[in-house]
Amino acid sequence: MSTEEVRLQDRMNMRMNLQFPVQESIEMVACPVTQRVIIISPFPRGIHEVVRDLSDGCFDVLVFHHLEQGLRNALSADLLIFDLTSYREEEGAAMLHSLQHQETGxxxxxxLVKESLFGLIDTAQIQQELLVWPARPQEIVYHAQRIIRSGAGNRAASSRLEAGTSPAIYKDLWIDKKKMSVFRSGVKIELTKTEYDLLVKLLDSEGAVLSRESLLEEVWGTTFMGGSNVVDVHVKSLRKKLGDRASDPVYIATVRGVGYRLAD
Structure with a gap:
């Protein structure tokens, strides 16, 4: 190849690189668990950023145009979002008032409210959380995660863990029974099978006290281990991995002389 041909080839390569820049490979990470959000909006086009950010934040998002449709499906959700941004101030205020008496199970x-409507609201009279929209990027994800975490303890016990359901939630823990895995904030907590079984038994009890003897029978398949403290040892290990403390329990509380239960 002559010198002139080499120069011509180099120029062609430069043009190709300018037209089709090399894309850096981005590792795609699948969501280990998801939470479900229902959005009720008469004009969803105006909040497409909400749907996009929540979807990117590992939320399953369902959008309903009509209030009745959204509420019929409310019990399958972890969070309801009511979009009031498309209403005029008077209409939005009336809708806001009606939502204060709306049962959501x-x-x-x-x-979601416009800034102009927010200025007319007496926040002391509002039971729900408010967010002025548009907001900063990813702010909707932060608020959704925070509200779900703070409301998890007030949900019905059946929403914590039910036989055959997966994933299940308890406070900020997600339990995927199909994969026998536990997650917090999307990060898997590495548990042994025995530690996982102990946690599930406590969750299944829905706050009732489980004696050491019953745990021995349920988890180890025996009722007598000759005074062994095997249950206490494994509960201590489970607590350590969960970041829990016996003196100030978040997940597992000790009932002195009896056994263990879920913490309040």
């Missing part, structure tokens, strides 16, 4: 809710 214990599902926490978030209201």
């Amino acid at each position: 214990g599902i926490p809710s978030l209201l």
